[in-house]
Amino acid sequence: MLIEIILFMFLGILFGTFTGLIPGIHTNLISTIILSLSASAFFFLESIYLIALITSMAITHTFVSFIPSVFLGCPDTDTELSVLPGHEMLKRGQGQEAITLASYGGLLAIIILIIIAFPSSKIIPQVYSFLSKNLLLTENISISIMALFLILISTLLISLEKKKSLALLVFFLTGALGFGVLNLNLNEPLLPLLTGLFGASMLLMTIKTKTQIPKQNTENQKPALKEMTSPLANAFLGSFVASPLLSLLPGLGSGQAAIIGDTLSRKLGKSFEDKETTQKDFLVLLGATNTLVMGFSFVALYLVSRTRTGAAAAIEQIAGEITPPLFIMILIITVLSGTISFFITLNLSGHISKKINSINYTKISMITLTSLIMIIALVSGIKGIAVLAISTLTGIYCISLGVRRTNMMGCLLLPTIIFYLRI
Secondary structure (H helix, E strand, O other), X not given: XXXXXXXXXXXXXXXXXXXXXXXXXXXXXXXXXXXXXXXXXXXXXXXXXXXXXXXXXHHHHHHHOHHHHHHOOOOOOOOHHHHHHHHHHHHOOOHHHHHHHXXXXXXXXXXXXXXXXXXXXXXXXXXXXXXOOEEEOOOOOEEEHHHHHHHHHXXXXXXXXXXXXHHHHHHHHHHHHHHHHHOOOOOOOHHHHHHHHHHHHXXXXXXXXXXXXXXXXXXXXXXXHHHHHHHXXXXXXXXXXXXXXXXXXOOOOHHHHHHHHHHHHHHOOOOOOOHHHHHHHHHHHHHHHXXXXXXXXXXXHHHHOOOOOHHHHHHHHHHOOOOHHHHHHHHHHHHHHHHHHHHHHHHHHHHHHHHHHHOOHHHHHHHHHHHHHHHHHHHHHHHHHHHHHHHHHHHHHHHHOOOOHHHHHHHHHHHHHHHHHOO
């Protein structure tokens, strides 16, 4: 059985590398396909093998998905914030370094997960129980504490913007769009919605401006341990506090966790020397929160049966009850696949860096955009294409306003708040 588990873990790493590299193909989609086949084509396989595959695939994706985010400007929902600092470093010839920094953050997340996985068993159930209650405002009026926390975090994220009124506009505009799309009878509605807001919009702007990628510096792109001390320390502090809490809150992702963690570490004494230092520190933090949110979703599944991610939801349906031995296996696979994915990401980014400036970047962007349209047409049909078009135009407009792209996650936050308010 051990050999089979290892084999399926490596198969999951292969799948995760594929989903990470190909924009529009997310682990949630593959997890859904595996789940649908588990009772038919895969009926002869023990559930533990499929769980090993899904776990390693999900963790690998959190590492490898930074490659298209930086080199193509086409992120998924967990790496959308890497586009701006990553692209700026790419234009300075530091694309590989940007991915390396995020990868170090992911590796740090694996260490944090090991540290907090078992101690959190005493805290997380109590925290989740508190969040699930209603706060009595008057004798006849109460409000969901979950909704209250989501409103407070959304308010905090908007308050951190210099252009607060525009950030609020983006939040409500994308929130209205998300509410409408999620109430359509549409297969995989998040695929065209998020692809348009965070992927296609950026690709169209790249095609319009005919972006030219300079020759990338492929020498000495592995930061010295001394240079990584401060970014890793800040990332440890920020992700350690923000990621577990946000893993329990629906509608929030690693981007929001990174911003909150970044704000927290600043308040506790972090200071940046210049803009370049800020970008590098933030990429490490985003890499850490991206992997930790995914890893902690498995912890939350075990402790409070909370399916924070598509991978966790698939594991719950395949396994039923998450027993302590199964949870330990998931943690071990998380650590092993995360470590292996770290080196895979570094090697892939190194090879791509050497060739990226010799390739027609506009043509790559056009091919990528065409591929996304075809995928959405196959998965979500003609309605999906319509949603893609509307969300792309919305994304372009929101980007032009000059506020953080994370405000566009109002497309998920606002509908979630409305749901918990029972409006």
